[in-house]
Amino acid sequence: MDTMHSASLVKIEQLSRSTRLFRFEVGEELVFTPGQFYRLTFRDGDGDFERSYSFGQLNLDSSQRYFDLVISEVSGGRATALLFNAEPGLLVRLRGPFGRLVLPEGEHRQLFLVATSVGLAPFLPILSELETHRHDAFESVHLLLGVRDESEFIFKDELLQLRSRADWFDLTVCYSREKQVHGPWTSLGYVTSALTTFDLEPNEDFFLVCGNPHMIDDVYRELRALKFGPRRVIREKYVFxxxxxxxxxxxxxxxxxxxxxxxxxxxxxxxxxxx
Ligand SMILES: Cc1cc2nc3c(=O)[nH]c(=O)nc-3n(C[C@H](O)[C@H](O)[C@H](O)COP(=O)(O)OP(=O)(O)OC[C@H]3O[C@@H](n4cnc5c(N)ncnc54)[C@H](O)[C@@H]3O)c2cc1C
Incomplete structure (x- = not known):
């Protein structure tokens, strides 16, 4: 159900040079399935306008009255101009939830979460959901995150901590512009190259892919060539x-x-x- 809510900006945190976390407080509990997004209505000097953002809260707790957005700056962007100059107290309206990028029903062999940059956002609540309730539905869960360099590896501490405490979770960070790896969880190149290092089974493995539309098309092409059907590769493109x-x-x-x-x-x- 698509209902309009209001929210107030309460916290801003710099995650990397170009990315910030924006926490908004809401009066009532917002329904969403981890992985989904809301459409936010902002107001600037030219009037109202809408943008879509995934909910990116890392810790899920139904009593929470807030949601987190993980947003990357876009040069000349209207929402960027508003949000990256905003102070706590900014009011927005939002409606949702929307989106099919959610955990699949039933049991599967390997689950792959593939993201570039802020495409990581919807996977944060998904990882929380997996840890607390759902990881038993998969033999293993692999997060493949594509970033340009080490400075863009957001939520590094949290993901490395999860990697060391959860035997079901595996992390590969793919650097497209680094010359050397930074740890056993890193690889050089694009996420598409990292994909080919896994033993994939088109009838048993499941993919959720989010972020840059070009990366999503490339990953999808690779997986189709390996005989993955569209129902096993759920995609969410962060189109403008x-x-x-x-x-x-x-x-x-x-x-x-x-x-x-x-x-x-x-x-x-x-x-x-x-x-
Ligand atoms: C389902 C969905 C979920 C999304 N979730 C997130 C999220 O969690 N975090 C997040 O940061 N973004 C997310 N986005 C993207 C977001 O909705 C905005 O498009 C983005 O924040 C840019 O908005 P803006 O108003 O600043 O730029 P706009 O005013 O929309 O764009 C300014 C100009 O820059 C161009 N442009 C826009 N984006 C880019 C880009 N990435 N690279 C190059 N040129 C660009 C546009 O063509 C436009 O002409 C999501 C998009 C979708 C569809």
Whole structure:
């Protein structure tokens, strides 16, 4: 059920150079299944606008009256401008929950959680849910996290602690721009290369994949080639709001079209440069 709620910003924490955690307090308990997202309505000088964000609280407790967002700065972004200059007390409205990126029913062999950057956010409550209730449903759980370098490895302490206390949990952090590994949990290259090091079974393993749309397409292509069906690879692309709008409404204003074309040209150029 999709109901409107209000929330107030109570805490901001810098997680890396470009990423912050925003904690919001709510008056009532918000329903969500770990892995889902809400649509937040913000207000700035030009009026109201909406953006989607995964709930990224690491500790699940039904009595909690807060939710955490893990947000990466986007240059020129409207929500970025508002949030990265916000003070505690900022009010937002939100509706949800939405999304199919949740733990599967039943038992499976290996569960893979694959993310780039802030695509890690929905996996934080999922890991909490696994630890407290659900890890027995899988022989093992593997988190594959793609980041550019060590400085972007957010929630490092928490993930390494989980790795040392949970024998069902395995972590691989893939650095695309580091020259050397930083520990037994690290690997050089993209998450797609790390995937090929696992013994995968298309009828028994299950994938949840979240973050950069290009990474998701690459991972999905690899898995399809290994005969994984779409029901075993649940994907959530962090598309830009203007693309999300197109997906929902199927149309764009000419202003949005011009903005999208301009930004996609810049973004494609940036990817080519980075590669
Ligand atoms: C289901 C879902 C869940 C999401 N969850 C999260 C989350 O947990 N954390 C999070 O940080 N984000 C998340 N996002 C992305 C988020 O909704 C916003 O798109 C993002 O924060 C940028 O918003 P903005 O208003 O700052 O930028 P916008 O004003 O929307 O964008 C400014 C311009 O930059 C371009 N642009 C936008 N994003 C990028 C980018 N990443 N790289 C290059 N160019 C870009 C756009 O084309 C646009 O023209 C999610 C998206 C979806 C669809």
């Amino acid at each position: 709001a203007v693309q999300e709008k197109t997906a929902v409404k199927g149309e764009l204003s000419s202003k949005d079209q011009a903005l999208l074309q301009r930004k996609m040209a810049q973004y494609t150029q940036q990817i080519i440069t980075e590669d």
